[in-house]
Amino acid sequence: MTAPVLGPGLAAGPLAAGSLSSQGHSFLSPTGVEIVFVLVGLAVLGAAVLSVTTRQLVHAALWLVVALGGLAVEFLLLTAEFIAWVQVLIYIGSVVVLVLFGLMLTRAPIGRSPDADSRNRPVALGTAAAAAATLVTLVVDAFRTTWVDLDAGTGSARATGSSLFRHWVLPFEALSVLLLAALVGAIVLSRRDGDRTPPRPPRPRPGRAVSAARRTPAAPVAPTATPAAPGTSANPATNPATPPQER
Amino acid sequence: MHLAYPAVLAVLLFSVGVYGVLARRNAVLVLMSVELMLNAVNLNLVAFDVWLRDTLHAGQALTLFTITVAAAEIGLGLAVVLMVFRNRGTADVDRLRDLAENAEPADGADDALPAGHPGPSRAADQEKGRAAA
Numbered sequence: 148m149t150a151p152v153l154g155p156g157l158a159a160g161p162l163a164a165g166s167l168s169s170q171g172h173s174f175l176s177p178t179g180v181e182i183v184f185v186l187v188g189l190a191v192l193g194a195a196v197l198s199v200t201t202r203q204l205v206h207a208a209l210w211l212v213v214a215l216g217g218l219a220v221e222f223l224l225l226t227a228e229f230i231a232w233v234q235v236l237i238y239i240g241s242v243v244v245l246v247l248f249g250l251m252l253t254r255a256p257i258g259r260s261p262d263a264d265s266r267n268r269p270v271a272l273g274t275a276a277a278a279a280a281t282l283v284t285l286v287v288d289a290f291r292t293t294w295v296d297l298d299a300g301t302g303s304a305r306a307t308g309s310s311l312f313r314h315w316v317l318p319f320e321a322l323s324v325l326l327l328a329a330l331v332g333a334i335v336l337s338r339r340d341g342d343r344t345p346p347r348p349p350r351p352r353p354g355r356a357v358s359a360a361r362r363t364p365a366a367p368v369a370p371t372a373t374p375a376a377p378g379t380s381a382n383p384a385t386n387p388a389t390p391p392q393e394r
Numbered sequence: 395m396h397l398a399y400p401a402v403l404a405v406l407l408f409s410v411g412v413y414g415v416l417a418r419r420n421a422v423l424v425l426m427s428v429e430l431m432l433n434a435v436n437l438n439l440v441a442f443d444v445w446l447r448d449t450l451h452a453g454q455a456l457t458l459f460t461i462t463v464a465a466a467e468i469g470l471g472l473a474v475v476l477m478v479f480r481n482r483g484t485a486d487v488d489r490l491r492d493l494a495e496n497a498e499p500a501d502g503a504d505d506a507l508p509a510g511h512p513g514p515s516r517a518a519d520q521e522k523g524r525a526a527a
Contacts, residue, residue: 181395188403199414227440230457242468249422249472253485264417265488271416279409286401293397295445310451329466336473
C-alpha cells in the first residue's frame, strides 16, 4: 500500500533513478558489507534482548554496552564514521557509566533479582510483538527494492563538521543551551543542602503517626497509622525530624 | 546495501526497547530501554541520510543532536530516579502510585499497594530502605 505512495514522490525528488531501484541486486546474493551488517545486527539484537530480559541488573547494563558497541560498528558499515565514534564516546563512555552509577546508587542487588520484571510482562510482550510485526511489514513493503550506494567519505569528520558548522550552527548553539539547562537541572535535582528544603508533597499525617511508627517499627500499629509507616520509616530522609544531611 | 536491512534492524531494536520500557520494574532499566529506542531511531536516521545523499547532511546532524539530547535526558532521568529513591526508598516504578487514578484508599496510596504484594518483598523493601539510612 505504501510502495505506490512512496514511489512516485521519492522518484520526483532529487534522487537519481538508479539509486532508487535495486536493479541487479538481489537479496539472495548479498555483498560482503551486507553479510557483515546482518551478522553484527544479529549480535546487536541478541544483546538488546538479553539486556531487557536478564534478571541480573548489572548484567543488563553490560549487555547494553554490547548492543551500543555493535550499533557503532553498524554506523561504520554505513560509512558514518564520525557518528560511530561519537556513539562510542558518548554512549559507551558516558551513558553506560551513568547507568551503572544509577544502578549502584539505587542499591541494585548484585546477583539475581526475581522481581526485575513487573506483572504486565505478557502485555508488554504482546505490544512489542504487535509493534514489531506491523513495522516490519510496513518497512519491508516500503523499502524492498531500495538500494543504498555506499561510498566512503560521506560521513567523515570533514563532511559532517563542515555541514554541521555551515548549515546547522543555530541548532548546535541551541543544543548547547539545552545541555547547560540539563546540567543545571541535574544539579538542582540532586543537591541536598539544608538551607533550602526542597518542595515536598504534603503528607496526610506527617507528625505523630510517623514518629510513633519510627520508634516502634516492629510493633503492630493501628491500621489507621500503617499507611504512613512503611513509606516514611523505610527512609528517614523524608522524616521532617531527621535532618537531610544524615545520609 | 539494501535499505531493508538497517530499517528492519531499527524496527526490531525499537520493539525490544518497547518491551523493556513496558516490562521492566526498575526505573534505571526503563531508562536503558529508552536508550535502545533512541538508538534505533539513530540507526534509521543514518541509514536514510546515506541513502538520500542529502547535501545538508540532515540525517547525520540530527543523529548528533539526538545523541546529545539522549545524554542530557539520561542525566536528568537518573537525577530524578535518585531523588525518588532518596525520598521513597525504592526505584520500582510499580510502587510509585501517588498519582494513580484508582488508588484503593484516598490517602497514602503509595503504601496501600504493598498490601497486594507478597510479604517478603515488602519486608525486603523496608530492610533496603533501612539499610539506606
